[in-house]
Amino acid sequence: MKQYKSVFLISEDYWAIWLGAFFLLFSLVVYVFIGKQQISESLRQNQKHLSSTSDDAPFHTIAYYRASDNEKKLNSANTYIGLAIATVLETPRSWKENPLHSLVYGGHMPNAAEQSAIENKAMEVKKLEITALNAEEAARHAGFASDQLNNTASIAAIQWHQAHAELQKLDKRASRDAYNQLPGLILLALLLAVIFGVGAHFMGERFLRFGLGFLGIFALAVLSYLLAGQSDMKNMGISYAIWAIVLGLIVSNTIGTPTWMKPALKTEYYIKTGLVLLGSEILINKIMAIGLPGIFVSWVVTPIVLVTTFWFGQKILKIGSKTLNITISADMSVCGVSAAIATAAACNAKKKNLLWPSGYL
Numbered sequence: 001m002k003q004y005k006s007v008f009l010i011s012e013d014y015w016a017i018w019l020g021a022f023f024l025l026f027s028l029v030v031y032v033f034i035g036k037q038q039i040s041e042s043l044r045q046n047q048k049h050l051s052s053t054s055d056d057a058p059f060h061t062i063a064y065y066r067a068s069d070n071e072k073k074l075n076s077a078n079t080y081i082g083l084a085i086a087t088v089l090e091t092p093r094s095w096k097e098n099p100l101h102s103l104v105y106g107g108h109m110p111n112a113a114e115q116s117a118i119e120n121k122a123m124e125v126k127k128l129e130i131t132a133l134n135a136e137e138a139a140r141h142a143g144f145a146s147d148q149l150n151n152t153a154s155i156a157a158i159q160w161h162q163a164h165a166e167l168q169k170l171d172k173r174a175s176r177d178a179y180n181q182l183p184g185l186i187l188l189a190l191l192l193a194v195i196f197g198v199g200a201h202f203m204g205e206r207f208l209r210f211g212l213g214f215l216g217i218f219a220l221a222v223l224s225y226l227l228a229g230q231s232d233m234k235n236m237g238i239s240y241a242i243w244a245i246v247l248g249l250i251v252s253n254t255i256g257t258p259t260w261m262k263p264a265l266k267t268e269y270y271i272k273t274g275l276v277l278l279g280s281e282i283l284i285n286k287i288m289a290i291g292l293p294g295i296f297v298s299w300v301v302t303p304i305v306l307v308t309t310f311w312f313g314q315k316i317l318k319i320g321s322k323t324l325n326i327t328i329s330a331d332m333s334v335c336g337v338s339a340a341i342a343t344a345a346a347c348n349a350k351k352k353n354l355l356w357p358s359g360y361l
Contacts, residue, residue: 012269013346015199020276022195030081058144059154062132065161088184088191092222096231103181103226114174121167128163132156189218196269205263213264220247275342305333323349 009015060068092102110118135153142149193211200210221240224247227233228240251257257265309329313319319328323344330343343349 009202010204012199012203012266012272015203016269016272016276019195019199019273023277030085056144057136057139057150057153059139059150060157061136061153062129062157062160065157065164087181088188090181090184092181092225092229093179094229094231094234095226099226099230102229103185104179105176106178108176110171110174118167118171118174121163121170125160125163125167128156128160132160185222189215192218196273199269200263200266203269209260209263211264213261216258216261217264220244220251223247272342275339302333306330309333321350323347 057064093105095101132153135149135156139146139149139153144150193214196214197207197211201207221244224240224243227243228238306329309332310326313325313329314322319325326347327340327344327349331340333339
């Protein structure tokens, strides 16, 4: 019994599962006890408003479109707790000339040309709204018995809705709010250092030494995202992963890997934890958006597909190798190559069993 306990506490594989389960359960608790309560109340109010705007009209009115747009915005990611979590998890933004704009930005007001375009579009939206409301009133006055008046009102409402959406996009592109991501990044770095540090402590590393090294690795990761966010680099498709490799090569071939960072260089520890989260297809910000139906799909459907495909391979296709079968099943039901690699390592599959589902043969 002691041997099993020690394996559960010192193995990277098990700590990846423990930490992955912690992130997922934390997300579920936040959604059920915090986010759901706020969104349910807003949803009830919007549904009440939505039902009161129908007016038995055989077409969608402007009031309906407004209420419907508001309802689409009602998800847990837009609650105060969801927005707070999304802010902490947000990666550095794009920038063009000043890299500091990736993390700290004082905001941008529309210039003369942008403001003129917004004002012109706003005038167009107002005119379309007046036209649509007049058409609705005419159809209502006729008791919605005239197909011609109903069609005219329906088309006018659709035109207004499309123009209104264009105005919102135009306004969003022209004006950018001020932001400061540094507090969120610092908080995220400290939280992850503590969470991963607990596992590292049980695996034999000193908590403080690991935490210090982790903060250095986190800083390099942020720098990789920052470099990849440069607009020209982004257009060329040079991602943060490439920059991470480049930075790693520069450090290792110049000053060498700093001694204080080595306790936190646990690549498989991070990858395995990420695979647990990737396999369930739920990250904290996503679970706040998809709610209970998404949780059901990720936590119930995925295991069912995994078990069913394994059974189909064994009983119907008669695959001789169980390790090949489970590797293919994980590849199909979870997340592709990453799942195949993790599953092949877990079940001690042969190299050829991994190469086939990964697409190299």
